[in-house]
Amino acid sequence: MIWRRGAGKNGGRGGGGGGPLARLRHPPGGRDARIMLFAQLLDRTGTGVWGASCVLFFTFVAGLDGRQLGLLLGAAGVAGIAGSPLAGHLAARFPARTLLIGFHLLRLAAVGALLLFTRFEVLLLLVAVTSLGDRAAKMLEMLFATRAAGEQRGTYQALSRSVANAGYALGAGLAAIGLAVGTREAYQVLILGNALSFVLAAALVWRTGEQRAQAADAGRAGEPGEPGEPGPSAAANPWRDRGYLRFVLLDIPLCLDDSILGVGLPLWLIEHTDAPHAVVPAFLIVNTVLVVVLQMTVSARVGQPRQAAGAARLYGLALLGCCVLLALTPEHGAWAAAIALLAAAVLVTAAELLRSVSSWELAVSLAPREARASYLGVAGMSQSIQKSAGPVLLTGAVMVAGPAGWLVLGTAVAGVSVVQRHFALRRLDALRSAEAAGAGAAASRAATGGGAARVS
Numbered sequence: 001m002i003w004r005r006g007a008g009k010n011g012g013r014g015g016g017g018g019g020p021l022a023r024l025r026h027p028p029g030g031r032d033a034r035i036m037l038f039a040q041l042l043d044r045t046g047t048g049v050w051g052a053s054c055v056l057f058f059t060f061v062a063g064l065d066g067r068q069l070g071l072l073l074g075a076a077g078v079a080g081i082a083g084s085p086l087a088g089h090l091a092a093r094f095p096a097r098t099l100l101i102g103f104h105l106l107r108l109a110a111v112g113a114l115l116l117f118t119r120f121e122v123l124l125l126l127v128a129v130t131s132l133g134d135r136a137a138k139m140l141e142m143l144f145a146t147r148a149a150g151e152q153r154g155t156y157q158a159l160s161r162s163v164a165n166a167g168y169a170l171g172a173g174l175a176a177i178g179l180a181v182g183t184r185e186a187y188q189v190l191i192l193g194n195a196l197s198f199v200l201a202a203a204l205v206w207r208t209g210e211q212r213a214q215a216a217d218a219g220r221a222g223e224p225g226e227p228g229e230p231g232p233s234a235a236a237n238p239w240r241d242r243g244y245l246r247f248v249l250l251d252i253p254l255c256l257d258d259s260i261l262g263v264g265l266p267l268w269l270i271e272h273t274d275a276p277h278a279v280v281p282a283f284l285i286v287n288t289v290l291v292v293v294l295q296m297t298v299s300a301r302v303g304q305p306r307q308a309a310g311a312a313r314l315y316g317l318a319l320l321g322c323c324v325l326l327a328l329t330p331e332h333g334a335w336a337a338a339i340a341l342l343a344a345a346v347l348v349t350a351a352e353l354l355r356s357v358s359s360w361e362l363a364v365s366l367a368p369r370e371a372r373a374s375y376l377g378v379a380g381m382s383q384s385i386q387k388s389a390g391p392v393l394l395t396g397a398v399m400v401a402g403p404a405g406w407l408v409l410g411t412a413v414a415g416v417s418v419v420q421r422h423f424a425l426r427r428l429d430a431l432r433s434a435e436a437a438g439a440g441a442a443a444s445r446a447a448t449g450g451g452a453a454r455v456s
Helices: 020-025 030-061 066-091 096-113 120-148 150-181 184-206 242-251 257-272 277-301 305-328 334-365 369-379 381-401 403-448
Strands: none
Touching (some): 030 150, 120 150, 120 334, 150 184, 242 334, 257 277, 257 334, 277 334, 334 369, 334 403, 369 381
């Protein structure tokens, strides 16, 4: 990869010494990476403001009923699924930096329009466009990191996760001020704050340089992939690469920690225990603090593709432990239930920490280098699909079944994590063999002066 400005001095994936603040000042990728991280902080702060206030805005200002609100959020989820592959498809043809600025401005227009329109049909379109832009922007930020940070992308991802969580927390705190006022004008100020975050993020991205893959990467097309499957580089098309599609499919249930934290824990506390409702905000506090404090440490231990495959299996075990705790949480006894639920929040956060590095590293490492943009776009669908299907799964099946539902869910996710590890290691071995064969063929041609050999 080409590091355009101020590349990091440390060559290993660990990304140099110092604490999180020192690494934020000198992140992998240098000046451009530092600017991008600041842009992400502003973006996530605005997202935190909107996320904490949107349901109340649509209910009390726009006047939507429960059915309309459900349709609105459902449309946002479906549109978000399309955002990541769309951005990947476009990034294979156009500069990622320009596209990211464009999606920031698209979200600015959609969110700004909320100040002018309250008709349900228009809101449906605006929320869908905003969600599509959100997922597209996140995918382009991921592509930026793979190009800017190079082999230290794990360290960059850890910094990105810490910055994002800090932004969400800051945004939620700012939203609380506006929600305490509760007037229509206060909600409008919150919307303007979210819109301002897109303007500032776009301006910062404009100051970065376009990150490009080395030209040599484009010459890697034609490498065979997993035995018995179409090679990932043969067509450079993720939709025809069965091995990569299988990875994305298996990755969907390995993102369920998000729905368990945001939906499962609060609803289980309210509907099945005597724990005080004041414990619910503590779930988010525990999650945010642990992610900010521990993300760098976890990422430092998962710096290689094979380690990422192992982390996928650990994810399953952590989520299984969380589900077992929920199944065993006593219905009566407020303090016992609160302690069990907080312990479950710690375990689901541990799963999140593992998922954030394993899913990221495998999505990059299992993709052919010359087609990473389109492949990462497809990989980004797993989180979007989970965000749409996860809450429905939890509320419509798991919690209806009671403690047995949690045990079945945890066991199933643990089993999927083992399968994911197996196939990821298999594909990594196949890609390594293909690279070795390609290097040997190139050396042979250089020695003999022969033409290009056909790879069978």
